[in-house]
Amino acid sequence: MSGAMVQAQGVHKRFGTLHVLKGIDLTVNRGEVMCLIGPSGSGKSTFLRCINHLEKINAGRLFVDGELVGYRESGDKLHELPDREVARRRTEIGMVFQHFNLFPHMTALENVALAPVRVLGRRRQEAREHAGELLRTVGLEDKLDTYPVALSGGQQQRVAIARALAMQPKLMLFDEPTSALDPELVGDVLDVMRRLAREGMTMIVVTHEMGFAREVADTVVFMDEGVVVESGPPAETIDAPRHERTRAFLSKVL
Amino acid sequence: MATSELTEKPPGRPEDIKAVPVRRPGRWIAAVIVLIIAASLIRSAILDTGPNKGFQWSIVGHYLFDANVLHGAVVTIRLTALAMAIGIVLGVVLAVMRLSPNWLVSGASWVYIWFFRGTPLLVQILFWNNIGALYKTIVLGVPFGGPGLIHANPNSLIPTSVAVVLALGLNEGAYMAEIVRAGIISVGEGQSEAAQSLGMGRLQIMRLIVLPQAIRVIVPPTGNEVISMLKNTSLASVVAYGELLYSVQLIYSVNYKTIPLLLVSVFWYLVMTSVLYVAQYFIERRYGRGFTRAEQAGLRERWFALGSRGAT
Numbered sequence: 010m011s012g013a014m015v016q017a018q019g020v021h022k023r024f025g026t027l028h029v030l031k032g033i034d035l036t037v038n039r040g041e042v043m044c045l046i047g048p049s050g051s052g053k054s055t056f057l058r059c060i061n062h063l064e065k066i067n068a069g070r071l072f073v074d075g076e077l078v079g080y081r082e083s084g085d086k087l088h089e090l091p092d093r094e095v096a097r098r099r100t101e102i103g104m105v106f107q108h109f110n111l112f113p114h115m116t117a118l119e120n121v122a123l124a125p126v127r128v129l130g131r132r133r134q135e136a137r138e139h140a141g142e143l144l145r146t147v148g149l150e151d152k153l154d155t156y157p158v159a160l161s162g163g164q165q166q167r168v169a170i171a172r173a174l175a176m177q178p179k180l181m182l183f184d185e186p187t188s189a190l191d192p193e194l195v196g197d198v199l200d201v202m203r204r205l206a207r208e209g210m211t212m213i214v215v216t217h218e219m220g221f222a223r224e225v226a227d228t229v230v231f232m233d234e235g236v237v238v239e240s241g242p243p244a245e246t247i248d249a250p251r252h253e254r255t256r257a258f259l260s261k262v263l
Numbered sequence: 264m265a266t267s268e269l270t271e272k273p274p275g276r277p278e279d280i281k282a283v284p285v286r287r288p289g290r291w292i293a294a295v296i297v298l299i300i301a302a303s304l305i306r307s308a309i310l311d312t313g314p315n316k317g318f319q320w321s322i323v324g325h326y327l328f329d330a331n332v333l334h335g336a337v338v339t340i341r342l343t344a345l346a347m348a349i350g351i352v353l354g355v356v357l358a359v360m361r362l363s364p365n366w367l368v369s370g371a372s373w374v375y376i377w378f379f380r381g382t383p384l385l386v387q388i389l390f391w392n393n394i395g396a397l398y399k400t401i402v403l404g405v406p407f408g409g410p411g412l413i414h415a416n417p418n419s420l421i422p423t424s425v426a427v428v429l430a431l432g433l434n435e436g437a438y439m440a441e442i443v444r445a446g447i448i449s450v451g452e453g454q455s456e457a458a459q460s461l462g463m464g465r466l467q468i469m470r471l472i473v474l475p476q477a478i479r480v481i482v483p484p485t486g487n488e489v490i491s492m493l494k495n496t497s498l499a500s501v502v503a504y505g506e507l508l509y510s511v512q513l514i515y516s517v518n519y520k521t522i523p524l525l526l527v528s529v530f531w532y533l534v535m536t537s538v539l540y541v542a543q544y545f546i547e548r549r550y551g552r553g554f555t556r557a558e559q560a561g562l563r564e565r566w567f568a569l570g571s572r573g574a575t
Contacts, residue, residue: 061460092464100462110457114475124461127471169457176461 012038014180014211015060019069022055029055031235032069037228042212044222044243047232048258053215056232057182060213061102062095073102074179100128103173107185109165111157117144117168118153121175129176136175143171147201163194170201181205183214219263223247231255322523326514327530335510336531342428342506343493349432350492351485354439359469361444372440379437385498387434391426392502427499435492442484446477478550486543490536497528507531 015037022030029052037043045053058064062079071078080087111120121140125131147167157165166186187195199221206225222229222243229246231238239252250256308318326332360372395418404411450473458468500509511524
């Protein structure tokens with residue numbers, strides 16, 4: 010597993026009778042930025058949630074940094090990992106949600122400093138200083154003691170990114186991070202993500218922002234109805250798609 | 264209705280019609296009725312007439328600060344506090360159990376709630392007070408016939424004071440469980456997903472993320488529960504436990520001044536519940552932090568929003 014940060018082999022996911030992922034094969038290399046695009050219901054978000062085991066996969070194998078997600082393999086049997094181990098692995102994966110999911114009863118600074126103290130056992134003072142620095146880098150140095158309810162959507166999402174980064178993850182997952190934002194607030198969030206990509210963070214981004222995907226992504230993957238239709242650099246997937254379904258989708262969003 | 268007849272009367276000052284909003288004679292009629300009823304009630308209360316000299320306010324005044332009555336009020340407060348403490352702790356435990364993915368754990372919680380909500384509190388109090396008739400000895404040790412470590416006689420282990428606290432507390436636990444559960448459910452799925460993705464464990468998420476937010480939903484009905492509990496403690500009088508009601512009963516069983524002494528207890532119950540209403544307002548404001556940009560609802564509005572629930 011030299012460069013692969015995420016490797017999916019024939020990943021299937023069913024919700025009852027609904028077959029959401031029908032055999033996903035993907036590799037995301039260390040330092041790579043991958044954008045997942047596709048119509049809603051195509052399974053992009055579900056795939057993202059499988060990567061940090063918020064959803065259990067039904068078939069196939071999913072590796073993060075060479076380790077099987079959610080299971081331990083010995084012989085020909087899979088053993089479920091204990092909750093503690095699942096949680097430990099999640100600390101290495103940052104996730105940003107469409108609806109931010111900030112903790113409303115905590116200030117921006119407390120949101121960012123919480124997990125480093127409670128999960129990683131960092132000293133409170135140290136964690137708060139680091140949280141302050143992170144909030145400064147996302148342009149919120151004057152909002153440290155503000156509760157989420159008093160922040161705009163774009164500001165909330167930047168706090169959420171800082172919160173994920175505070176765990177010093179090796180992989181960042183973004184689940185439609187700008188879809189719930191007013192158009193004029195999207196830019197600030199994308200700027201933060203752009204800078205993160207430049208700094209070499211491995212990122213998987215589910216997005217409808219084609220401009221961002223074209224500019225930042227190393228690989229753009231088009232998914233539809235639970236399968237990867239095509240994947241390649243943005244110049245191919247977005248600008249010269251080979252498949253009819255990709256062309257049909259892009260003609261609607263571009 | 265009388266409305267049309269009255270509004271069709273020629274107005275005395277025509278120029279006023281534009282300024283004055285629609286007349287509502289129904290309100291005036293209702294107000295008059297209310298005033299008449301109130302006046303006659305007050306008159307009957309003050310005049311001390313009737314065959315048995317009615318309310319006997321002088322006796323009420325005489326016993327209002329009687330040492331035995333005040334002691335009874337203190338016992339009522341202590342009983343309320345203890346029973347609520349048991350109820351809240353038990354309620355949180357039962358609610359978390361109820362939401363457990365383990366069906367045996369959640370089923371046990373369901374059965375508990377079903378049993379304690381499905382039987383009258385008065386019966387439960389009598390039951391606990393007579394537990395000695397059911398179990399001759401209580402043994403703490405290895406179950407199913409193993410060696411016992413501690414042997415006790417229920418009558419000495421569970422005197423009336425303990426029986427009453429247990430009965431009220433265990434019963435309250437069932438009600439609090441439903442309140443806490445509603446609070447936990449009210450916190451969105453996204454909150455625990457965000458916490459999970461930060462690597463937090465189930466209990467940590469419950470303690471640091473879910474419960475602090477659920478508190479906002481839990482506090483108002485819990486305030487009502489405290490008020491209900493305060494009143495329900497009077498049921499302990501049936502097993503001769505010396506709370507407020509039993510204290511006045513002891514006095515009127517000797518001097519036969521039943522009504523004035525019940526009024527004494529009414530006065531103290533009202534004083535205590537009123538204090539609780541005010542306390543609840545401030546506690547709610549405290550836990551609303553992070554959910555409203557500014558506190559706008561006034562004390563008066565809150566007062567009327569509360570108290571919509573009777574004794575359980």
